[in-house]
Amino acid sequence: MNSTPAGALVCIPILLAAPATLLSRSEDAAPEPLLVRVTPAVIEVRSNYSGAQVEVRGEVRIGARIVLTVRGPVKEEVFNRKRRVGPIWINSGKVRISGVPSLLLRYSSEPVGNWLSSDSLRSYQLDVSSVMEHVRVDPPDPAADRLIRADYLAMKAQQGMYLFTDGGVLMAEYGGRRASFTATIQWPKNAPPATYEVGVYEILRGSVARHSSVPLKVVEVGFPAAIFDLATNKAPIYGGLAVLVAVLAGFGIDFLATMLFGKRRVAH
């Protein structure tokens, strides 16, 4: 794992998401900000990067349950659309999928279906069916839209980019009115560099009482960053270098092989 050394432990009090806060007014007259710590705050991607472990900690009120999410940026993805023509299946046209995060991991302190209202699940997109409702398919295909959405989510789950799990958040009470929570997330190594959002939902009486989110950056540093910079900003040099390296590698290996196995010539 590569992480920022010192300021790794970042404590970010969030002065909060207004709608969620309003919901909790009946609980406390002036609810305190939901305290969330994400460690590391920045995941540094070096040459030997193979994913990372991210720890999320925080404090909630006694009796609250926790739902934790990690979301990636919402981006459009393009796929080939398979259609049946007579007895055969062929790729026919493209399908653009949008409206949902590129990465979505959801953890909770207890199974969410038991105590979170369906309205909250839907409005905060905290389960598979509510996320599926937000998947936009372009061009629309009423006959196959639902199947395409389901296929898309299945593909993301297979890639490790979507995960809905009941569990993964540990709770511990302390100080009479407070409880702490901890979650250790195995960061997917396939998640590309971008700014992600770690969201924490405090659930009281079946609905979201407080909500806080903390950014989590994944950035390239060192050699990968230098290569990426060369590839994007000095493309002609990079292109020439790529060809040169490939040719030299080929002839170099041939030279080594000749040294090892000897030179043999066949007359024609």
Add this chain to the structure above:
Amino acid sequence: MFVFLPVAGISINLFLLIGAGALVGFLSGLLGVGGGFLLTPILMMIGIPPTVAAASDSCQIVAASSSGVAAHFRLGNVDLKMGVTLLFGGLAGASLGVELIKVLRALGNADLLITLTYIVVLGGVGGMMLVASLKNLRRGTMKPKSRGPARLTSFLNRLPLQVSFPRSRVQHSLLVPFFLCCAVGILAAVMGVGGGFIMVPMMVYLLRIPPHVAVGTDLFQILFTCAGVTYLQATTNHTVDLVLAVLLAAGSTIGAQIGARVSRFLRGDQLLIILASLALLVAGRMVVSIVATPSSLLSPAAHASLYQEQRAPAVPVPRLAARLSASQSGVRP
């Protein structure tokens, strides 16, 4: 042991990449095929975005084919004069193929036509090659060169620009290999799969070039084609991942050396039988994939990855480059 690929934006097992490269390099050195038909789908399967897979594959083919060319050159299997003629013919054919694809797409059902062409050509060429090679193998010697129908031979002999190709031990008008290769280039462009499968049998059966020389010469023209594609992909689409290409090349160059050396122990017929079997296998796989109900209605498209879109908006690749890239990598743009 994992390694991060800076352009693809993902982390992959190092030995998996080197192993995949070695397998493809072995086939390249043995049979003179680029190997893109095999490697690009493998890379996509292990999570590399399609455009990065196709472009980086071109780059590793440069390494594998230069290694293979060097080995074949020493073995006396590269006909430079024929190689240059084929290269120009192939480039001209690929450009025409790009235009043909445009027309086919405008007519509709292009994908169906492409798929069927793929199966018919690969299955047909592979089947004929397998039957002919098995017959020759049973005879114990390579079939003596037939000169073809007298009228055709006489016509070909009367064509201008007659040139002797001593390394290939044939004499042809320059127009013959040029236009044949042009036709192969068109087919390769339409089918979106590399020329090696079609080029080697065409050189052996139509141009009467000895199989070993056909393999070495085909690698020679692949080297130049893929070098051009790599440069264009890197400068226009920014999809060449040098780290990925180098790791694949580490495997494929070694594989190509082994392949080229193993080819010395095999007779021409045996090489053709392996190539024919591979062609039939790919055609068979294609048949199964289009007949069986797919597990998903979506499949990865040769489109800039999410990562690329986020960080460097993709620029359309010039059509010829895209087509050439596709023809070497097995991915239809």
